[in-house]
Amino acid sequence: MEAPHREGLRRVITFSEFKTKLTYEDFVPIARLNADPATLAVRVDSPYQNLEEFLSAAKKNSGDMKVGNAGLGSLGHLAAAALEDKAGIRLNHVPFKGANPAVLDLLGGHIDAVAVTLVEVATHVAAGKIRPLAVMSDRRIKAGWEGVPTLRERGIDLLIGGWRGMATPKGTPPEVLVILRAMIANTLQEPAMRETIAK
Template structure:
């Protein structure tokens, strides 16, 4: 009887340990699978979400990057346009995605502006920055047949008919909205701000005569300026912009305002470090491809590479700056 009791106790003990052993084995299996997925990255196409309509500078940069990356990774980078809410829809989609490196975003300065307006629940800290690729200043552009040939004439019209001169932008809370608002503040005029789902649609609206002007980057109007359909009156930069050498800066016109955007590649927060390291390697190689630089130069997109750490610091600095600016200008949703 004593032997039977001993055997029974041993069987119960073994049975009690079985679930823990199975759990441990399952955990090891899952960990092994996860590690294998990281080692095999990428084994299928990578999505790069552009949170604006096709046709703007952000879309042009994304497509140039996707083409340049082909030499440096075995899978394609596929561009997916998901416009809406000044970029918030596309960015939220990436933030909500599985952090495995297969869904990335082209992030712009708006990831540091929208949260301060209550237009986004996320912040720049919800992304893992890979690299910044570009930086551009804002500019005021009108149709070629517009009655204004200088920024002074444009501002005089806005001052005379307060709130009637329409300025198109890439959406409420976008950098181009803030650029026009900052110009209002500096010059004591009032515009009629008209939002669109990206700079591309805003420029098309200008071409169609639906808006008087746009506050977007030179890159987003280059083609039409060169074709003689539009004219840029001033750039909000410290120095004149390459390709727009005949266009004065606001500072040259005694308006102390410099404001613009940047664009880069980011992944969802908690993406595995090994995957991030791989993406960083691919990104710097793609950024140095002559074909990528040529597209940026042709589009007048300023090349401004910054690595992960510098890009993260850039985001934090701009978030603090725009929080203060919006409070000063009383810009709300």
């Protein structure tokens, strides 16, 4: 029998529970606004000081390490499941209704770690309450994350992240698309916007 998290993952990917009939074909992309890699993070007082210690404990206690995520099939869930496969470990995936409840339960000591995007823990990392063990990007991240290694640096070839963007309904007039793309491109070059995104 498959592990419960694999069952849930398969169920979500089949899209059997979605009520909308919308697909990507119903939209026209305008612009990608940002991209955030996933991270594996623990409380600052966690016994796991680095990724190697976390993975070692996960191997010794197969299936006991509780890792929160934003819900079944979320980016964090997929990232942690991929990490399991690449690192040869087994985790206890704990789905929440969003990343914020998962992070709050981590801070409360109810779970061992979270798998989320950087943005979802950045405030707590800056406050010294959460320690990221690794980022799932191709290079280290700036803005206070320079000391956090990538999984690739630790010998795990895994890149996972999420991105946010803007789109319009299919059928939007071409002249409107041109204006929207130009406005967003200009906005993304504004120093204040670039500084905010970098943070």
